[in-house]
Amino acid sequence: MIVGEQxxxxxxxxxxxxxxxxxxxxxxxxxxxxxxxxxxEAGILASMLRLEAxxxxxxxxxxxxxxxxxxxxxxxxEMTTKVGQVDAxxxxxxxxxxxxxxxRFQDKIILPGLNTKFIGVTxxxxxxxxxxxxxGDCILDRTGGVCPVARCAKRLHxxxxxxxxGGKCEVGKDRDCGWALIVQRLQKxxxxxxxxxxxxxxxxxxxxxxGQRKVVREDLKEQGRIEPR
Amino acid sequence: MTESTSQHTPFEPRLxxxxxxxxxxxxxxxxxxxxxxxxxxxxxxxxxxxxxxDAGHILRAFEEGADGVMIAGCEEGSCxxxxxxxxxxxxxxxxxxxxxxxxxxxxxxxxxxxxxAMGPRWAxxxxxxxERVRALGPSPARAPRPAKSEATK
Numbered sequence: 001m002i003v004g005e006q007x008x009x010x011x012x013x014x015x016x017x018x019x020x021x022x023x024x025x026x027x028x029x030x031x032x033x034x035x036x037x038x039x040x041e042a043g044i045l046a047s048m049l050r051l052e053a054x055x056x057x058x059x060x061x062x063x064x065x066x067x068x069x070x071x072x073x074x075x076x077x078e079m080t081t082k083v084g085q086v087d088a089x090x091x092x093x094x095x096x097x098x099x100x101x102x103x104r105f106q107d108k109i110i111l112p113g114l115n116t117k118f119i120g121v122t123x124x125x126x127x128x129x130x131x132x133x134x135x136g137d138c139i140l141d142r143t144g145g146v147c148p149v150a151r152c153a154k155r156l157h158x159x160x161x162x163x164x165x166g167g168k169c170e171v172g173k174d175r176d177c178g179w180a181l182i183v184q185r186l187q188k189x190x191x192x193x194x195x196x197x198x199x200x201x202x203x204x205x206x207x208x209x210x211g212q213r214k215v216v217r218e219d220l221k222e223q224g225r226i227e228p229r
Numbered sequence: 230m231t232e233s234t235s236q237h238t239p240f241e242p243r244l245x246x247x248x249x250x251x252x253x254x255x256x257x258x259x260x261x262x263x264x265x266x267x268x269x270x271x272x273x274x275x276x277x278x279x280x281x282x283d284a285g286h287i288l289r290a291f292e293e294g295a296d297g298v299m300i301a302g303c304e305e306g307s308c309x310x311x312x313x314x315x316x317x318x319x320x321x322x323x324x325x326x327x328x329x330x331x332x333x334x335x336x337x338x339x340x341x342x343x344x345x346a347m348g349p350r351w352a353x354x355x356x357x358x359x360e361r362v363r364a365l366g367p368s369p370a371r372a373p374r375p376a377k378s379e380a381t382k
Contacts, residue, residue, distance in 0.1 A: 009330045009331075010330075040283070040284075040285060043285045044284050044285050044288060044327070047285060047288035047289055047291075047292055048288065048327060048330065048331050050292055051288065051291055051292055051331040051332075051333065051370040052330075052331040052332060052370075054292070054369075054370040054371070055331060055332045055333065055369045055370040056332070
């Protein structure tokens, strides 16, 4: 899932201080699961903003609404009424949701209430960690199911580097060395000979280096355009 | 009470209490049966367990004009649902940090633990929290109350 984290409250207060009517827009998918931007968080944030404004004698009306996903137009449609009632929208979806809101509601100010962190997993309740860096050309088959792009600070494809010590990364001792994990896993699988294979330089145009990416499925597009006869 | 007279009367805090069905609510009931006197400033809301308590409920109480909120759950180790009161304890501590962020004194929110047999303790903790909030004064985030209609005066 996409993991996000709400911006510091003082920063959010600053973002909306010019507006009198604000909609806190939550997203019911990824950021809901990581307790950052779902229905519950939208309610809590809206309450906090109202309390802060009441305390400081600032007129502020805060509406709240959470849709299933802010990255799909059909769900954004549900927000049309409330968006029309406010000066600005504070979206606590990931960066995709925030931008799609801005695309759908062209004449409305859309503000980000959340920082999108990474694509990750839930390690335990309250702790999430990055696992995928969206490089666009998966090599997990060669690395024992541990991604060197996401889990090595240097994205080394033939690691580890000299900074690996006791299985930890020199960037931070709280972080595992991705390549130590790869070697351990290959060992467990009895496939350590794979470690000897040199991974050649990658074509990074499938990653961010190739510019904005797009996936197109013509068959689905065609099906989506079918009108009932 | 009109605004003009309220300026001359001592501040009476408005409290909302969230009570666990299995302990504090029964204790409050017992306090009533025992004819114990305690401040009438508190409005009780029964929960199936304090673990049901949501941060939003507490914040909403403050938004609606509460000067203080108290949470009363089972004694630690005695939760009917094993760990609901411990979850509530963690949640209350977190909400205290949220209150500080919006500029409210975290002391306005307090969690107590008691058993269903503690009627006198219920009366005592209500008294304690009323006094605590009275000392803090009215909530700075108290929304102005709409003027009462003639019918409700």
